[in-house]
Amino acid sequence: MDSHIVERYDDTAVNCLTGSYSILAGIAGRPVEEQAVFERGDGYLFQAGLDESGYPEYIFPVEEAGALGMTRSAFTVHKDPIDFQAPGAQLAALLERHRAVIVWVNTAHLNYADVYRDNAPYLHAVVVDGIADDHGHVEVHDSLVVDLKPFSCRALVTLDDLVGAASDRIRSEAHDAMGFFYAVSDDMTDDGTVSGAGSSDDRDLGGVLTRQAERFFAEPRFREAIRRYQALCEECFAGPEERATHGARRLFHHASVLYAVPSLKLLARSLHAAGASEHTLALHDDTVRHWEAMGVLALRYEATSSPAVLKRITQRFDQLDEATVRLWESVAGRSA
Numbered sequence: 001m002d003s004h005i006v007e008r009y010d011d012t013a014v015n016c017l018t019g020s021y022s023i024l025a026g027i028a029g030r031p032v033e034e035q036a037v038f039e040r041g042d043g044y045l046f047q048a049g050l051d052e053s054g055y056p057e058y059i060f061p062v063e064e065a066g067a068l069g070m071t072r073s074a075f076t077v078h079k080d081p082i083d084f085q086a087p088g089a090q091l092a093a094l095l096e097r098h099r100a101v102i103v104w105v106n107t108a109h110l111n112y113a114d115v116y117r118d119n120a121p122y123l124h125a126v127v128v129d130g131i132a133d134d135h136g137h138v139e140v141h142d143s144l145v146v147d148l149k150p151f152s153c154r155a156l157v158t159l160d161d162l163v164g165a166a167s168d169r170i171r172s173e174a175h176d177a178m179g180f181f182y183a184v185s186d187d188m189t190d191d192g193t194v195s196g197a198g199s200s201d202d203r204d205l206g207g208v209l210t211r212q213a214e215r216f217f218a219e220p221r222f223r224e225a226i227r228r229y230q231a232l233c234e235e236c237f238a239g240p241e242e243r244a245t246h247g248a249r250r251l252f253h254h255a256s257v258l259y260a261v262p263s264l265k266l267l268a269r270s271l272h273a274a275g276a277s278e279h280t281l282a283l284h285d286d287t288v289r290h291w292e293a294m295g296v297l298a299l300r301y302e303a304t305s306s307p308a309v310l311k312r313i314t315q316r317f318d319q320l321d322e323a324t325v326r327l328w329e330s331v332a333g334r335s336a
Contacts, residue, residue, distance in 0.1 A: 003112040003137075003157040012143065012150045014262045017066045017125040018043060019143030019152075020102045024184045025075065027100045027129060032073045035266055039205065041069025042212045044267050046259070047221045048229035049173030052123055055250045056232035058225065059259050063177050074188040080181045087163050088135030091128065091181070098183035100129035100141075104175070105165035112140075112155040115147040123175045128162070138162055146257065205274040213332035226324060230317040237301070237310060248302035251313075256295030264288050271331075280330040287323040290316060 013019020018037045025032035038044060043065035051057040067077045078098070083090045094101050108121035130139030140155045140162075169178050187194050203211075216222045236247035254260060268284055276284075294316045301309045 003110070003155065003161045005112050005153045005155045007154045009152045012145075012152045014038070014144075014266050015043075015060075015062065015259075016142075016144045017062050017102070018069065020125050020127045020141075021066050021070050021184070023127045023141055023143060024100055024102065025070070025073065028075070028184060028186050030186050030188060032070070032075075035269055036073060037066060037069035038263070038266055039069070039208050039270055040072035041065035041067070042215060043069060044209075044212055044263060044270070045216055045219075045222045046225045046263075048225045048232060050232065051250070052170045052172040052175070053120065055247055056229055056236055056254075057172065057250070057259075058229045058254045060263065062175060070184055074186070074194045075184040076187055078183045078185065080183070082166055082179055082181060084163065084167055087166075088131065088159055091138065091159075092131050092135065094181055094183060095129070095131055098185065100127050100183070102127055102182040103162070103166050104178045104180070105162070106168040106170045106178075107165070109161050109165035109168060110142075110157070111161055112157060113142075113145050113147070113153070115145060121170060123170055123172065123178070128181075131159075135159055205270065206276075209270060209274055209276075209331050210333065213328045216328040217332070223325075226317060226321045230314070230321075233317075234314070241305065244305065245302050248298045252295045252298035252302070255291045255298060260291040261288060261295070264291065277330070280327070283323065283327040283330050287320070287327050290320045290323050294320065 013022065013034055015034075018034050018041070021037055022032055022034040041064070043060050045065075046058055046060050048056065048058050070077050080090075080094065082103075091101070102125055104123055104125050106121050107116040107119075107124045110116040110124070110126075124142075127141040127143070128138050129141060132138070137156050137158050140157045141152075142155060143152050145151050145153060166178065171178070233247060233251055237244045239247075264284065264287060268281070268288075271281060271284060294313070297309055297313050297316060300306070301313060
């Protein structure tokens, strides 16, 4: 049996790992929306670094935010090293115990979708929630397939493909979590108390967002993220033409498709739910517009390599840094 898609869905996660954790919580019987994972895990804070191919990336600390979000939702996250000598038996035992697990994979081996076969490989998280009696194939829930029109899906994947995807190591500055199965257990008791390693983040949503604002100003990796991302992008653009062109395309993806704009749109829902002021909401919308404009400029630079466009990208980074600071100042209550 070849790996193939069984069902496709229009709804997608914002991020493959946080979306996968949300799926695990639902399977465990106490649903946690992906938005709540972002809120409780401080997932709206971004840092900069190099991705798995050595290109600049602007991304939230995915593993940290996902695990923290689940812990603060009163779940314990379990991490088991993959036994590559007997992965089928190990996976069957874990599914018997936890019903589903998350695994980080190299997309080069995900043969169920054309977009994975036809594009450069990258790190991706999927949920495994079933295995055949003969261990020949597994059932996978992929919460975010980034195609021309993103979708999610359920797929049947041969165990060989899954093992190849999990063992072909790939890492970036932000991700180095391959080689493990991740599961969760519910620590919330029937009387509303918490047992195990989980905790309950019961502060109001405004307080949760204020905490993230305070971390933004307290931790240089967050406060300086846009400037570091700018420096890494400019270094990339100063390199060989092929690298500069690909770097521009990656800037577009990080700005408009994968991280900045999607996360900000999720933040908008959190801000509205928290009763944020019109001033804060306007600053948020301004930040979104700057990232959307950055995506357009990145595509223009990819097509033209124009110094004039590069100058406008530099100017847009200045505007983004200022807009991001003003937004978090407002969330923190530092501005009128």
